[in-house]
Amino acid sequence: MAAFQWTSVWVMVAVTVTLATCLEATFTHSAYLDAAHEKYFLQDRYATSRAPPTVDASQDWTLEASGENGTHTFLQFSRNLVLCDSTDRSIKAGTTRVIWAYHEQDPPDDTALMYHGETRGARSLMLLDGTGYRDTDMPADVQKLDFRNDYAIPESRVTNYLYRGFKIPDFGGKKHVIAFEPVVEPGHESLVHHMFLYACLKDLDPDIYDGVQHLRHYKGFPADWNSCRITVIAWDVGGTGTHYPENVGMSLGGPGDPKFLLMETHYNNPQHKKGIKDSSGLRLLYTSNLREHDLGFMQLGMETIGWTQIIPPGSQAFISVGTCYPDCLEKAMEEASIDKINVIGVHFHAHLAARKMRIRHVRNAVELPWLGNDENFDFNFQQTVRLQEEREILKGDYLIAECTYNTTDRRKVTYGGMSTQDEMCLGHILHYPSLKLRRCKSNPHESAYLAALGATDVTFSKAKNVYGRTLRKLLHTVTWTEELSQKFQEVQRTGETSVICLNQDASLETFNQQKVAIREPPPVILQPYEEPDVCNANTPPFAEIKSGRKKGSRRKKTKKHHRKLNLSLWRRESRKTRW
Numbered sequence: 001m002a003a004f005q006w007t008s009v010w011v012m013v014a015v016t017v018t019l020a021t022c023l024e025a026t027f028t029h030s031a032y033l034d035a036a037h038e039k040y041f042l043q044d045r046y047a048t049s050r051a052p053p054t055v056d057a058s059q060d061w062t063l064e065a066s067g068e069n070g071t072h073t074f075l076q077f078s079r080n081l082v083l084c085d086s087t088d089r090s091i092k093a094g095t096t097r098v099i100w101a102y103h104e105q106d107p108p109d110d111t112a113l114m115y116h117g118e119t120r121g122a123r124s125l126m127l128l129d130g131t132g133y134r135d136t137d138m139p140a141d142v143q144k145l146d147f148r149n150d151y152a153i154p155e156s157r158v159t160n161y162l163y164r165g166f167k168i169p170d171f172g173g174k175k176h177v178i179a180f181e182p183v184v185e186p187g188h189e190s191l192v193h194h195m196f197l198y199a200c201l202k203d204l205d206p207d208i209y210d211g212v213q214h215l216r217h218y219k220g221f222p223a224d225w226n227s228c229r230i231t232v233i234a235w236d237v238g239g240t241g242t243h244y245p246e247n248v249g250m251s252l253g254g255p256g257d258p259k260f261l262l263m264e265t266h267y268n269n270p271q272h273k274k275g276i277k278d279s280s281g282l283r284l285l286y287t288s289n290l291r292e293h294d295l296g297f298m299q300l301g302m303e304t305i306g307w308t309q310i311i312p313p314g315s316q317a318f319i320s321v322g323t324c325y326p327d328c329l330e331k332a333m334e335e336a337s338i339d340k341i342n343v344i345g346v347h348f349h350a351h352l353a354a355r356k357m358r359i360r361h362v363r364n365a366v367e368l369p370w371l372g373n374d375e376n377f378d379f380n381f382q383q384t385v386r387l388q389e390e391r392e393i394l395k396g397d398y399l400i401a402e403c404t405y406n407t408t409d410r411r412k413v414t415y416g417g418m419s420t421q422d423e424m425c426l427g428h429i430l431h432y433p434s435l436k437l438r439r440c441k442s443n444p445h446e447s448a449y450l451a452a453l454g455a456t457d458v459t460f461s462k463a464k465n466v467y468g469r470t471l472r473k474l475l476h477t478v479t480w481t482e483e484l485s486q487k488f489q490e491v492q493r494t495g496e497t498s499v500i501c502l503n504q505d506a507s508l509e510t511f512n513q514q515k516v517a518i519r520e521p522p523p524v525i526l527q528p529y530e531e532p533d534v535c536n537a538n539t540p541p542f543a544e545i546k547s548g549r550k551k552g553s554r555r556k557k558t559k560k561h562h563r564k565l566n567l568s569l570w571r572r573e574s575r576k577t578r579w
């Protein structure tokens with residue numbers, strides 16, 4: 001089957017009755033002129049191109065229930081997660097893109113599809129992973145702490161990184177943050193791309209910077225803020241909030257906790273919308289009833305700044321690799337006098353060219369199942385995912401963040417950077433007990449790229465090359481061949497690196513030193529993990545996914561038409577008479 005990445009579920013429904021009934025609310029009097037009839041069809045189809053999808057020879061979806069009331073039409077259907085035939089995709093952890101479409105008239109027969117026109121759409125969903133997000137079950141004493149912007153989004157620039165400082169109020173003692181939620185101003189959903197909260201490496205005076213905001217790289221941006229590099233909360237477009245497990249909370253207001261947090265908001269305004277004032281932000285929910293463990297948030301992957309994330313143009317699947325070296329993790333566990341940490345969730349972050357994201361976990365050179373694996377990464381849908389089962393990381397283990405990019409539509413090299421046209425490769429792990437370690441990353445060292453370019457006569461000088469000027473200059477003139485791209489790919493796994501291993505209380509000097517120091521290539525995985533091939537196993541592996549209407553269920557795939565009703569309501573006028 002062609003590389004068609006949508007899980008397509010085509011649902012044809014007669015919505016006549018629903019639409020007609022809705023008119024009652026709008027008009028004083030109404031009556032049906034013809035007897036409405038309803039009939040439900042559910043067909044399993046697949047698509048390989050932009051054309052009406054083909055009926056699958058094997059019909060694998062089952063209609064469990066259907067019905068409608070005055071305002072909603074619903075269908076409930078189910079399918080096995082894995083079907084082992086070439087015309088069905090497996091339903092896996094990570095992002096699944098679901099497309100929907102409907103037509104207001106019945107199809108002429110059981111096999112004909114009527115063209116849906118504008119009544120269609122697409123959504124990325126995590127069908128199997130949860131965010132742990134729910135709006136009930138909060139302890140009675142829960143309190144809110146809001147971090148909100150107050151910003152006029154400029155129409156002239158597409159990318160704006162706004163930073164705003166917040167003093168942490170004096171709570172009179174340690175609290176536990178048990179959940180966070182985005183507070184996106186209604187109507188601004190497409191403009192607010194991500195919001196991160198950072199703690200700072202420097203001890204800043206919170207009173208000076210409380211409520212102060214600046215754009216990155218603009219005049220007046222406090223130099224102190226360059227040290228705010230410790231991510232504590234990450235929310236990306238399309239995501240909901242996250243509720244932490246019941247034995248875990250993020251410490252705030254305690255002795256070693258930050259007194260100041262910097263919020264980074266990435267505003268994305270490609271349509272140059274005018275006159276928009278935004279007050280979006282993040283909300284932390286906290287309690288005084290401390291939980292058993294402190295939550296930690298560790299950033300894996302690659303450093304963004306410094307020009308050493310490099311993706312050649314014209315690549316179908318270039319993999320950037322950032323390794324959390326075993327000695328770094330081990331040292332952090334020793335400092336905390338613990339032998340293991342438990343991972344409860346992951347959060348990926350990348351930009352437009354990213355297609356797949358993965359966190360690999362290696363013990364004694366043998367790879368264990370991935371901590372997170374998203375094969376349909378969607379730039380517009382990045383959320384913190386709670387693992388279905390907690391995972392243990394022991395001393396000596398190491399973690400690798402891998403990001404796969406498609407740059408076939410790009411002529412120029414893509415660098416790590418802040419704009420959505422630049423790339424990032426970040427994987428975060430939410431874990432307990434909290435380690436002081438907050439960044440465990442690596443980038444290929446500039447010298448490794450220079451070697452790949454055969455530029456051995458270029459003398460590498462630490463001082464001059466901190467921002468990769470020599471390399472950039474060379475890459476400016478280089479002709480990208482398949483062979484050179486391949487060499488750059490090899491550099492990711494076998495080249496010398498610079499390793500970032502930073503505790504929450506590290507100094508900016510330490511960071512700057514680590515950024516240029518040369519380390520040996522990442523350890524080799526002798527036995528890579530392979531996903532079990534359930535289709536060739538004898539035991540039936542299938543777990544059923546039910547698309548029920550269960551409250552709060554993330555697996556809901558029931559199509560409800562009420563949100564789209566307005567679009568077609570008025571086309572139905574002729575079926576009704578009203579006065």
Ligand SMILES: *[C@@H]1O[C@H](CO)[C@@H](O)[C@H](O)[C@H]1NC(C)=O
Pocket residue numbers: 069070071072
């Ligand atoms: C129809 O069902 C939906 C979903 O349960 C509910 O939200 C809606 O209020 C119902 N409408 C009526 C008119 O009962």
Ligand SMILES: *[C@@H]1O[C@H](CO)[C@@H](O)[C@H](O)[C@H]1NC(C)=O
Pocket residue numbers: 003316317355406407408409
């Ligand atoms: C990469 O993107 C191009 C253009 O969008 C697409 O045709 C191609 O199939 C993609 N390659 C992979 C491996 O996804």
